[in-house]
Amino acid sequence: MQAFLASHPLVLLCVQAVLVIATSRLLGVVLRRLGQPLVIAEVLAGIALGPSLLGLISPDLLATFFPASSLGTLGVVSQLGLVFFMFLIGLELEPALLRGLGKSALAISNTSIALPFILGAGVAVWLAPTLSTPAVPLASFVLFLGVAMSITAFPVLARILSERGLIHTPIGALAVTCAAIDDVTAWCLLAFISAVVKSTGLAGAGLTAVLSGLYCGAMWFVARPLLARLVRERTDRRGISQRMVAFTVVLLLLSSLATEVIGIHALFGAFFFGVIVPREGGLAHGLRERLEDFVVVLLLPLFFAYSGIRTQIGLLDSPVAWAICGLLTLLAVVGKFGGATVAARLTGQSWRDSMSVGVLMNTRGLMELVVLNIGLDLGVISPTVFTMMVLMALVTTVMTSPLVAWLQRREGEELRAQAAAARAP
Amino acid sequence: MQAFLASHPLVLLCVQAVLVIATSRLLGVVLRRLGQPLVIAEVLAGIALGPSLLGLISPDLLATFFPASSLGTLGVVSQLGLVFFMFLIGLELEPALLRGLGKSALAISNTSIALPFILGAGVAVWLAPTLSTPAVPLASFVLFLGVAMSITAFPVLARILSERGLIHTPIGALAVTCAAIDDVTAWCLLAFISAVVKSTGLAGAGLTAVLSGLYCGAMWFVARPLLARLVRERTDRRGISQRMVAFTVVLLLLSSLATEVIGIHALFGAFFFGVIVPREGGLAHGLRERLEDFVVVLLLPLFFAYSGIRTQIGLLDSPVAWAICGLLTLLAVVGKFGGATVAARLTGQSWRDSMSVGVLMNTRGLMELVVLNIGLDLGVISPTVFTMMVLMALVTTVMTSPLVAWLQRREGEELRAQAAAARAP
Numbered sequence: 001m002q003a004f005l006a007s008h009p010l011v012l013l014c015v016q017a018v019l020v021i022a023t024s025r026l027l028g029v030v031l032r033r034l035g036q037p038l039v040i041a042e043v044l045a046g047i048a049l050g051p052s053l054l055g056l057i058s059p060d061l062l063a064t065f066f067p068a069s070s071l072g073t074l075g076v077v078s079q080l081g082l083v084f085f086m087f088l089i090g091l092e093l094e095p096a097l098l099r100g101l102g103k104s105a106l107a108i109s110n111t112s113i114a115l116p117f118i119l120g121a122g123v124a125v126w127l128a129p130t131l132s133t134p135a136v137p138l139a140s141f142v143l144f145l146g147v148a149m150s151i152t153a154f155p156v157l158a159r160i161l162s163e164r165g166l167i168h169t170p171i172g173a174l175a176v177t178c179a180a181i182d183d184v185t186a187w188c189l190l191a192f193i194s195a196v197v198k199s200t201g202l203a204g205a206g207l208t209a210v211l212s213g214l215y216c217g218a219m220w221f222v223a224r225p226l227l228a229r230l231v232r233e234r235t236d237r238r239g240i241s242q243r244m245v246a247f248t249v250v251l252l253l254l255s256s257l258a259t260e261v262i263g264i265h266a267l268f269g270a271f272f273f274g275v276i277v278p279r280e281g282g283l284a285h286g287l288r289e290r291l292e293d294f295v296v297v298l299l300l301p302l303f304f305a306y307s308g309i310r311t312q313i314g315l316l317d318s319p320v321a322w323a324i325c326g327l328l329t330l331l332a333v334v335g336k337f338g339g340a341t342v343a344a345r346l347t348g349q350s351w352r353d354s355m356s357v358g359v360l361m362n363t364r365g366l367m368e369l370v371v372l373n374i375g376l377d378l379g380v381i382s383p384t385v386f387t388m389m390v391l392m393a394l395v396t397t398v399m400t401s402p403l404v405a406w407l408q409r410r411e412g413e414e415l416r417a418q419a420a421a422a423r424a425p
Numbered sequence: 426m427q428a429f430l431a432s433h434p435l436v437l438l439c440v441q442a443v444l445v446i447a448t449s450r451l452l453g454v455v456l457r458r459l460g461q462p463l464v465i466a467e468v469l470a471g472i473a474l475g476p477s478l479l480g481l482i483s484p485d486l487l488a489t490f491f492p493a494s495s496l497g498t499l500g501v502v503s504q505l506g507l508v509f510f511m512f513l514i515g516l517e518l519e520p521a522l523l524r525g526l527g528k529s530a531l532a533i534s535n536t537s538i539a540l541p542f543i544l545g546a547g548v549a550v551w552l553a554p555t556l557s558t559p560a561v562p563l564a565s566f567v568l569f570l571g572v573a574m575s576i577t578a579f580p581v582l583a584r585i586l587s588e589r590g591l592i593h594t595p596i597g598a599l600a601v602t603c604a605a606i607d608d609v610t611a612w613c614l615l616a617f618i619s620a621v622v623k624s625t626g627l628a629g630a631g632l633t634a635v636l637s638g639l640y641c642g643a644m645w646f647v648a649r650p651l652l653a654r655l656v657r658e659r660t661d662r663r664g665i666s667q668r669m670v671a672f673t674v675v676l677l678l679l680s681s682l683a684t685e686v687i688g689i690h691a692l693f694g695a696f697f698f699g700v701i702v703p704r705e706g707g708l709a710h711g712l713r714e715r716l717e718d719f720v721v722v723l724l725l726p727l728f729f730a731y732s733g734i735r736t737q738i739g740l741l742d743s744p745v746a747w748a749i750c751g752l753l754t755l756l757a758v759v760g761k762f763g764g765a766t767v768a769a770r771l772t773g774q775s776w777r778d779s780m781s782v783g784v785l786m787n788t789r790g791l792m793e794l795v796v797l798n799i800g801l802d803l804g805v806i807s808p809t810v811f812t813m814m815v816l817m818a819l820v821t822t823v824m825t826s827p828l829v830a831w832l833q834r835r836e837g838e839e840l841r842a843q844a845a846a847a848r849a850p
Contacts, residue, residue, distance in 0.1 A: 009497065010504045014678045021675050025668065036520055072434065073501050079435045080502075084719075087814065246722045251445050255440045260436055294509075297671045328541035 002064045012070050013077065016299060019065060020045055020305040026261045035401045037163070039156050040364050042301060043394055046308025053100045056314070068307055078306040081299025082268045082370060083256050086290055090154055090274020091284050093180050104347040106175060108179035111343035112361045113150045116335025117189075118148030123331055127324065131385050137362060139155070140197045147189045148372060148389055149332050152182040153397065160363070164408065171353045175360040178340065183359070187271055190265035190371060197378050209265040215258055216272070224276040231281035248277070248287060253337025265374055273377040300366075307369050307390070310376060315384045316391075325388040329395050336396070337362040352411060359403040368393035427489045437495050438502065442723060444490060445470055445730040460826045462588070464581050464790050467726060468819055469732025470685045481739070491734055502845040506724025507795060508681050508695045513717055514580055515699020516709050518605050529772040530599060533740060534606035536768035537786050539577045541760025542614075542710045544573030548756055550553070556810050569805045573797060573814055574757050577607040578790025585826055589833065596778045603765065604815065607786065612696055616689030623688045623805050626705040633688040636748065640683055641697070647702040648676070656706035665711040673702070673712060690799055725791075732794050732815070735801060740809045741816075750813040754820050761821070762787040777836060784828040793818035 005012045024045035028038045048054060055062040068072075124145035127140070132141045157179045158167065166172035195208040234244060252273050259269030277284050317323055341358030345351060372389050375381040381389070430437045449470035453463045473479060480487040493501075549570035550563070557566045582604045583592065591597035620633040659669060677698050684694030702709050741747055766783030770776060797814050800806040806814070 008685070009501045010508075011682060012689065013501055013505060014508070014682050014691070018675055018678045018682070021671055022676075023676075025671055073498050075501060076434045076438055076498050077505075080438060083435075083439070241720060242722060245718050246446055246450055249722050250443055250450075253443045253446075257436060257443070260433070266435065266439070290715070290718035293670050293715035294669060297667060297674050341728050 002060075002067070003212075005064060006067050006069060009070065009073055012065075012067075013073060013302075015065060016070070016074065016305055017302060018102055020203055020301040020308075021047055023049060024301055024304065033299075036398060037156055037159055037365075037401065039159075040394070041154075042304045043308075043366075043369065043390075043397075044085070045301075046304035046306075047311050047313070048308070049305055050308035050311055052308070052313040054312055066305070071306070071309065074306050076310075078303035079266075081303055082267055082297055083252070084291055084295040085168070085303075086270040086370075087252050087274040088123060089183070089293065090271040091277060091288055092155065093183070094279070095274055104349070105177040105181065107123055107347050108174070108340050108343040108357060108361075109185070110356075112152070112178065112340035113182055113185050113189075114210055114338055114341030116149040116332060116347060117146040118322045119331045119335040120328075121146035123327065131382065133382070135137040136211070136380055137197075140193070140378075140380050143189075143193045143196065144375050145385075147186060148368065148375065148381075149328075149335060149362055149373055150189075151183070151186050151198055151368045151393075152179045152336070153362050153363045153367040154179040154183040156215065156308070156365030156397060156400075157360050157363050160360070160404065164302070164404060166404075166408075171349075171356050172344060174344075174349075175357050178357065178361060183367070186273075186367075186371070187268055190374065191259070191268045193380075194265045194268075194374070194378065195263045197380055199200075211262045212259075212264055215269075219272060219276050221256075224278070226279040227251075227276065227283075228280070231278045231283045240283055244283070245287065245290060250285070267370065267374070273406060279342060305367075307373055310373070310383065311387050311390045312383055313387055313391075315387050321384065321388070328388055329392040332364075332392050333362060333399075352407060356404065356407050359400055359407065360414075362397045364393035364395050365401045368397075427485075427492070429496060430489060431492050433496055434495065436711075437490075437492075437607075438498060438727075441495070441499060441730055442727060444575055445726040445733075446722070448474060449611055449726060449729065454636070460830055461485070461795070462581055462790075462821065462826065463585055463702075464578075464584075465819070465823055467477075467729045468733075468791075468794065468815075468822075470726075470808060471729035471731075472736050472738070472815070472819075473733070474730055475736055475813060477733070477736055477738040491730070491819055496731070496734065496844070498720055499727060499734075501729050503724060503728035504691075506720055506728055507692055508677070509716055509720040510728075511695040512677050512699040513693045513720065514608070515696040516702055517580065517583070518608070518700055519575055519704070529769070530602040530606065532772050533599070533618065533765050533768040533782060533786075534603040537577070537603065537761055537765035537783075538607055538610050538614075540764030541574040541757060542571040544756045544760040546571035547803060548752065549603035552788055556807065558807070561805055562622075564616070565803075565805050567620065568614075568618045569800050569803075570810075571676055572611060573800065574753075574760060575607070575614075575795065576611050576793045576796055576818075577604045577761070577786050578788045579604040579608040580790040580792075580823060581790030581825075582785050582788050585785070585829065591833075592831075596781050599769075599774075600782050603782065603786060608698075608792070609700075611792075611796070615799065616693045618745070619690045619799070619803065620688045620694075629688075636687040640687060644701050645679065645699060648698075649703070650699065651740060652676075653703040653705070653706075656703045656708045665708055670712065670715060673708070680822055692799070729794075732798055735798070735808065736812050736815045738812055738816075740812050744810065746813070750752075750816055754814055754817040757789070757817050757821055758787060758824075760829070777832060781829065781832050784825055784832065785820050788825045789818035789821045793822075 005015065024038070024042040027045055028041035031041045032038070037344065049066070051062060054065070121142045124142040128138055128141055132138070146314070154176075161167040161172045161176060164419055191212065195205060195212070198204075198208075234241075252270060255273035256266040256269040259272070261267035277287065316325055337358040339358075340361040341354045344354035344357045348355065369390065372386055372393070376383065376386045426538070430440065436778045449463070449467040452470055453466035456466045457463070465514065474491070476487060546567045547565040553563055553566055557563070561633055580600075583601055584603060586592040592601065616637065620630060620637065623633075659666075677695060680690040680694040680698035682694070684697070685691035702712065741750055762783040762785075765786040766779045769779035769782045774782065794815065797806070801811045810811070
């Protein structure tokens with residue numbers, strides 16, 4: 001079978017897709033009962049199909065289903081999926097959210113980025129001799145670990161909130177707004193780091209900065225109004241035409257290509273293009289409806305598989321490695337949860353609401369995996385650090401749902417107690 | 426740039442996608458004015474971006490945008506697109522059409538397959554010494570060319586009919602029904618030929634036949650009722666869930682894998698699974714809506730590019746080659762148009778209606794390209810024969826729209842003349 005699959009790349013890709021989709025959906029049914037979002041099942045399925053579980057059980061099976069020769073295609077297809085996924089994430093951002101944000105949201109999101117960034121960067125300086133190689137400039141490693149610590153998974157957070165019916169409560173709206181700002185900020189930081197890592201010297205960095213500015217300006221002040229005008233003229237009640245979808249897909253790919261060529265990442269271009277697509281006229285809604293399922297159902301699972309292949313828990317082969325992994329997770333939680341909670345409290349929220357926001361902001365989800373894969377591709381982090389950070393992302397995402405449920409239950413109990421107290425004179 | 430693109434497979438794939446989508450859509454705007462369907466523009470764009478035009482203008486540009494190292498990924502991605510496309514084609518088939526078909530439809534479609542098949546197979550026997558190599562068994566070459574001549578592009582035909590408002594006329598319904606039967610028959614024939622080509626000896630062929638029978642039986646008598654039951658229980662007015670889409674995608678991939686492993690082609694499994702998806706309960710409609718755009722807008726163009734790369738018009742470098750190409754085209758038209766027209770006339774249609782049916786059935790469209798690529802992959806036909814047949818497909822598809830328009834105009838003129846005659850006593 002191994003030889004048959006290796007010589008039939010399409011068959012192999014289909015087998016890989018079936019394996020990862022089926023595993024993650026089945027696991028998802030179990031985890032759903034435990035109140036966990038699907039993304040946990042997807043990450044776990046990816047890890048299970050990689051060297052960490054399948055490879056432990058049978059290296060032969062791993063070599064059959066995920067031979068090294070297939071990783072090139074798997075990588076390209078899953079990255080193509082990510083381009084579209086990041087575009088959809090950009091589409092989901094309501095610019096109105098960002099425009100109408102209060103001081104509270106700005107303070108919380110800034111703190112919830114700054115604190116984990118500082119903690120991550122600090123520990124990176126300390127750990128660099130152990131975890132990094134001299135080939136990687138210290139600044140790159142430190143900056144990257146800082147950003148990687150400060151990610152919030154905007155989509156996972158939004159899904160948890162809507163599953164629990166919290167999305168339209170004041171605290172839900174605050175958390176979503178903060179996450180949206182975090183998302184934009186983190187992606188800008190990541191674009192900056194990509195530029196630093198890739199650019200050669202000060203002149204290169206300066207050129208990238210100038211070109212990035214030009215790109216963002218052109219997208220915001222030229223492409224956005226043009227698109228808005230086009231939408232006003234071209235769409236009607238019956239929805240958008242396939243030609244319009246084709247046109248948007250070409251623009252999306254061009255925007256990705258532009259950012260990749262500039263030296264900030266292709267995914268940033270996809271995300272930013274999603275942000276500037278006009279929300280009026282049904283274009284954003286139509287694009288989401290028509291592209292989402294193929295991307296989320298088929299292509300994203302391939303990314304989880306690809307990411308799982310690269311996660312080698314076996315690399316954490318000493319108590320020290322596990323201790324570092326635990327430390328990174330702790331600092332990530334302290335930075336993100338602590339930062340967001342304290343900032344929310346300082347801007348006048350109750351302790352309970354502040355903690356809810358903190359818990360929610362601590363979700364790393366899929367975004368973290370995307371960022372980590374970029375770091376691994378850039379060569380900034382080693383497979384060992386990659387694996388540690390994947391575990392950190394898993395733990396912080398797993399924490400979120402039960403903690404939110406617990407805080408909600410506590411709130412319910414207190415409300416009931418207050419009501420009872422009010423009834424009993 | 427060449428080195429940059431070669432070392433960035435995702436960027437290269439995006440560039441290829443942008444090139445082929447943009448070229449085909451721009452060309453499509455021009456060709457639309459000439460009354461041609463989009464598929465013509467897509468085929469032409471694919472050919473233009475291959476060695477036949479881009480390679481002639483600048484071999485360097487061709488090597489930059491479509492280096493040999495990228496063709497593996499391009500092939501896998503475009504074939505994945507085809508799997509979904511064939512599934513969508515299967516979904517579009519209304520089983521009610523096939524059930525309620527009259528003698529007329531059956532006679533026309535049988536003739537319109539048999540005649541081009543016989544002509545194709547006959548000319549193949551004659552041309553085999555020139556066009557085929559001794560390495561290819563004569564039977565494979567002859568059977569394949571027979572099938573390749575008898576393809577009708579069901580989706581292109583349906584689109585032309587609906588663009589011209591003919592889809593609900595008796596003649597439109599007849600043509601669509603015939604094309605649907607043709608499609609099913611041609612794919613069964615192709616599955617048979619794949620089995621013949623791949624199987625080793627009589628035992629292998631027998632095994633494939635038995636397994637194919639089991640597969641079809643299991644799909645029709647087990648999977649179809651189970652799916653129908655599931656749909657009745659699980660879907661509601663709000664449409665289908667993403668979980669349902671994921672479940673269907675897994676089944677689709679499994680069906681494709683099953684047919685590929687059996688030895689009939691993966692695309693047959695995708696097509697057949699589309700046929701058995703229940704039409705009630707909104708599942709078929711929902712799947713079409715959620716998967717179509719990504720497939721048609723992004724993945725199919727990649728297939729056109731892939732197919733265009735393999736079309737080397739330069740291989741037709743002698744008057745003899747062009748003569749053979751012309752002969753093949755002529756026989757394809759005589760067989761398909763002639764067969765369908767005569768059969769329609771014999772079953773009692775007027776000459777004009779019979780010719781309309783004949784013209785419509787003569788559309789080869791994208792289906793022909795799919796079949797030809799399978800033949801090239803199987804090694805049954807050479808790149809030269811591939812190129813000749815691609816040109817045949819192009820010519821027969823280009824012919825359709827103008828001829829239908831001309832027949833319609835003639836009919837309109839006669840109706841007006843009759844009306845004028847009736848008014849003037």
